[in-house]
Amino acid sequence: MAQAELPGDIERDDGPAFTSKDREERGHAAPEGESSVSGVAVTIKRPASELYAxxxxxxxxxxxMLNVEGIDVIDRERSHWRVAGPNGTYEWDAVVTEDVPDQRIGWRAEEADVPNSGWVSFADAGPSRGTVVTAMIAYSPPAGIVGKLVAKVTQQEPAIQARRDLRRFKQLMETGEIATTTPPNREPKS
Known part of the structure; x- marks a missing residue:
């Protein structure tokens, strides 16, 4: 993968393989080149080590994670996921592809109803600000663009879910609980 050049001769490849235009480099996360890539970030007032753990x-x-029906942890590197989607439950085995303690976790799905891969990172937000948690996911929607539109309409598209789930993660980690009601006279945000 091409290395990004940053000021001060710092080289870093912070783009996941699934964003590559090279199909071979992109791997199995985007068969037939139909991948949808989404990213979202939130700042949480907790240390990276706590959030990572x-x-x-x-x-x-x-x-x-609202649409996750269950996760069976097989071992430290593998887990089996069951997630509610617009046409029922989707399942896959996730394999950890990258694990940098307190900084980053990457994964790739195998034997997936919905091929996907991605990463979550934990970066210092500055003095007394906490940690910026960033999640990136690529997936191949069932039925291509039509499947993606159906998922958006039903509010089950991964980008929408990731945004909601990170907000819920923030609430849980900062307060120990997740708000479950909407204030009066206010529409829920997605």
Whole structure:
């Protein structure tokens, strides 16, 4: 993959492989080149080590990811996911592809109803500000663009879910609970 050049001769490749225009480099996350890529970030007033540790215990993720019906942790590198979608439940095995303690976790789905891959990173937000948590996901929607539109209409598109789930993660980590009601006279945000 091409290396990004940054000021001060710093080289870093912070783009996931699934964003590459090279199909071979993109791998199995985007068969037939029909991948949809989404990213979202939130600042959480907690240290990166605490957020990373909670996220790295994959069994915890269903506590704030609304459409996740269940995660069976197979071992430290593999887990089996069941996620509600517009046409029922989708399943896959996730394999950890990158694990940098307190900084980043990457994954790739195998044997997936919805091929996907991505990463979540934890970066210092500055003095007394906490941690910026960024999530990137690429997936190939069932039925291509039509499937993506159906998922958006039903509010089950991964970009919409990721935004909601990170807000719920923020609430859980900062307050110990997740708000479950909408204030009077206010429409819920997606």
């Amino acid at each position: 909670y996220w790295r215990d994959f069994g915890n993720l269903a506590s704030f």
